[in-house]
Amino acid sequence: MSHHILELKDLYFSYPDGTEALKGISFKIFHGESVGIAGSNGSGKTTLLLNLAGHLLPTKGEVSIGEILLTKKTRHEIRRKVGLVFQRPDDQLFMPTVYEDVAFGPVNLGLPSEKVDERVRNALEMVGCLNLINRPPHRISEGQKSAVAIATVMAMKPDILVMDEPASNLDPKSRRQLINLLKGFKHTKIVASHDLDLILDVCERCMIMKDGEIVADGPAEEVLFNEALLGENNLELPLSRQNSRLSFR
Amino acid sequence: MSFDREYFNVGYLDSLSYRDTFVHKLDPRVKVLVSFIFILFVVSFPKYDLSGLMPYFIYPVFLLTAGDIPVKAIAKKVLYISPFAIFIGIFNPLLDTEVVLTLSGLPVTGGWISFLSIIVKFILTVSTALLLIAVTSFPGICEALARMKLPKVFVIQLLFLYRYLFVLLEEALRMLRARDARSSGKQGKDIKTFIRLISVLLLRTIERAERIYQAMLSRGFRGEIRVLNRHKLGIQDILFVIFSVGMFYIFRNFNIVGFLGETVSRSIR
Numbered sequence: 001m002s003h004h005i006l007e008l009k010d011l012y013f014s015y016p017d018g019t020e021a022l023k024g025i026s027f028k029i030f031h032g033e034s035v036g037i038a039g040s041n042g043s044g045k046t047t048l049l050l051n052l053a054g055h056l057l058p059t060k061g062e063v064s065i066g067e068i069l070l071t072k073k074t075r076h077e078i079r080r081k082v083g084l085v086f087q088r089p090d091d092q093l094f095m096p097t098v099y100e101d102v103a104f105g106p107v108n109l110g111l112p113s114e115k116v117d118e119r120v121r122n123a124l125e126m127v128g129c130l131n132l133i134n135r136p137p138h139r140i141s142e143g144q145k146s147a148v149a150i151a152t153v154m155a156m157k158p159d160i161l162v163m164d165e166p167a168s169n170l171d172p173k174s175r176r177q178l179i180n181l182l183k184g185f186k187h188t189k190i191v192a193s194h195d196l197d198l199i200l201d202v203c204e205r206c207m208i209m210k211d212g213e214i215v216a217d218g219p220a221e222e223v224l225f226n227e228a229l230l231g232e233n234n235l236e237l238p239l240s241r242q243n244s245r246l247s248f249r
Numbered sequence: 250m251s252f253d254r255e256y257f258n259v260g261y262l263d264s265l266s267y268r269d270t271f272v273h274k275l276d277p278r279v280k281v282l283v284s285f286i287f288i289l290f291v292v293s294f295p296k297y298d299l300s301g302l303m304p305y306f307i308y309p310v311f312l313l314t315a316g317d318i319p320v321k322a323i324a325k326k327v328l329y330i331s332p333f334a335i336f337i338g339i340f341n342p343l344l345d346t347e348v349v350l351t352l353s354g355l356p357v358t359g360g361w362i363s364f365l366s367i368i369v370k371f372i373l374t375v376s377t378a379l380l381l382i383a384v385t386s387f388p389g390i391c392e393a394l395a396r397m398k399l400p401k402v403f404v405i406q407l408l409f410l411y412r413y414l415f416v417l418l419e420e421a422l423r424m425l426r427a428r429d430a431r432s433s434g435k436q437g438k439d440i441k442t443f444i445r446l447i448s449v450l451l452l453r454t455i456e457r458a459e460r461i462y463q464a465m466l467s468r469g470f471r472g473e474i475r476v477l478n479r480h481k482l483g484i485q486d487i488l489f490v491i492f493s494v495g496m497f498y499i500f501r502n503f504n505i506v507g508f509l510g511e512t513v514s515r516s517i518r
Contacts, residue, residue, distance in 0.1 A: 055463050076469070084467045090416050091460040096388035096408050100477055107477075108469030136388070138415040139264075156468060 004028040011061035021047040023212040034189035036199030039209035040234035045192040053084040083158030089145035093137040105156040123155035143174030160188045196238040266386045272316040277389035279486040290497045296363040300506040316384040334371035338364040387411045395476040
C-alpha cells in the first residue's frame with residue numbers, strides 16, 4: 001500500500017494564450033487512496049486533471065503514473081491507466097447507444113467481442129444501469145447519463161478513476177446514489193468538485209487549489225472543517241458540518 | 250414557439266423506431282435492401298404508366314400498419330416536401346397537350362398523366378424512406394449500411410450526426426428561449442441577433458467537438474471506430490425479402506390493376 005501510484009513533481013502549465021494555469025504543483029497519491037480536489041472557479045482543477053490524463057502536456061515538471069513518465073509517446077499508455085470522467089456526460093457519451101458507448105473503450109483495447117460484451121455488462125451492472133443497455137443516450141435522464149459515463153470509464157478497468165464535478169446537474173437522490181457508488185469502488189480516486197459534502201463522504205484526503213497552486217493538503221475532515229482556510233478560497237463549510245452545530249446528527 | 254415544435258417532431262420519428270413490432274424486429278439490412286429495391290422498381294415505371302404504380306402502395310401501407318405508425322406523422326412530412334415534386338412536374342401539362350384518353354367526356358392530356366405519375370412516385374418513395382426510419386432505429390440503419398460495405402467514414406458521420414443532432418438542437422432551443430425571455434415582442438428578433446446566435450452556436454459546437462475528441466482519446470481512440478454487428482439474419486428476414494421482392498416483380502411485369510378491373514367488371518355483368 002505504501003507504493004505511490006501517481007506522482008507530480010513541480011508541475012507547471014500555461015495555455016497558448018499565456019494564462020498560467022498551474023504553478024508548481026507537487027504531490028503523491030498512493031494505491032487505493034481517494035483524494036478530493038476543491039477550489040474556486042478557475043483555480044485550475046480541470047487543467048490539473050487534463051494534465052494527469054495526458055490531454056495536456058505540462059510545460060514544466062513531471063507527471064508519472066506508476067513507473068511511467070508522461071510524455072508525448074507514453075500518453076496513450078497513461079490514458080489507459082487513468083480513467084477520466086468528464087464534467088458533462090453529453091461530451092462523454094458519443095455513441096448512438098449505451099451499449100456501443102460502453103463498448104467503445106474495450107473495443108479500442110483490441111479485446112475479442114465476447115470479452116467486450118462481458119466488460120460492458122459488468123460495468124453497467126456496477127453502476128446499476130444494465131436495463132439501459134440498448135437505449136440511445138439522448139433518451140435517458142441526466143442522472144442515468146452520469147452513471148453510464150462512469151461505466152464507460154470503468155469498462156476500461158483503469159488504475160485510477162479521475163472525475164471532474166461528477167455530481168453537478170444531479171438531483172439529490174441521484175447524487176446520493178452516485179456517492180454510494182463511488183464509496184463502493186476500491187479504486188484509487190481523484191474527485192474535483194465544489195461539492196464539499198461529496199468530497200467529505202467519498203474521500204479521506206482533500207486538497208485545496210487556489211490560482212494554480214495547492215494551498216492545503218491533508219485529511220479531508222481536517223481541511224474541510226477549517227473555516228478560515230475555506231473562506232479564503234471562496235468555499236464554505238460542508239453543509240453536513242453546518243447542520244451538526246444544531247446537533248442534527 | 251415553432252422551433253420547440255419542430256424539435257419534438259424530430260424526436261417523434263426517432264421515438265417511433267423503438268417500438269417492438271414484427272417490422273421493427275426485422276434485420277435492418279433487410280429493410281434497407283427491400284426499401285432500396287422498392288424505390289428502384291417504382292422509379293423504373295414509364296411516365297404514362299399510372300395504373301401500374303398503384304399496387305405498390307401496398308408496401309408503405311404494410312410498413313405503416315404492421316409497424317403501428319400513425320399515418321398523420323408520415324403524411325405531414327410527405328406534404329412538407331411535396332412542393333419539390335410539384336415543381337418538377339408542374340410544366341408537364343403545359344408542354345405535353347396531346348389528349349390520350351377521355352374520362353366521361355373530359356379530355357385528359359398526356360401531360361396530366363405524367364404529372365400525376367411523378368406525384369405518385371414521389372409519395373411512394375418518400376413515404377417509404379420515412380417509414381424505413383420510423384421502423385428501424387437509426388443506429389440499426391447505420392449498422393446495416395456498414396455491413397453492406399458503405400465506406401466507414403460516411404457511416405461514422407451519420408452516427409455522430411444522429412447522436413449530436415439532439416444535443417445541438419437542445420442547445421439552440423435553450424439559446425432561443427433565452428433570447429425570447431429578454432426580447433419583448435419584436436425587439437431582438439432581427440437578423441443581426443440571429444447571426445450572432447448562430448455564430449455562438451458554432452463556437453460552442455467547436456468547443457464541444459474538442460471535449461468529445463478528448464473523451465474519445467481517453468478511451469483509447471486511435472482513429473478507428475468499430476460499428477458493432479448486433480443483428481443476425483433469421484428465417485423471417487429471408488422470407489420477407491423473397492416475398493416482397495417477388496411481389497414487386499409481379500407488380501412490375503403483370504398488369505394487376507387491369508386484371509382486377511376486368512374481373513370486377515365481368516362479374517358485375
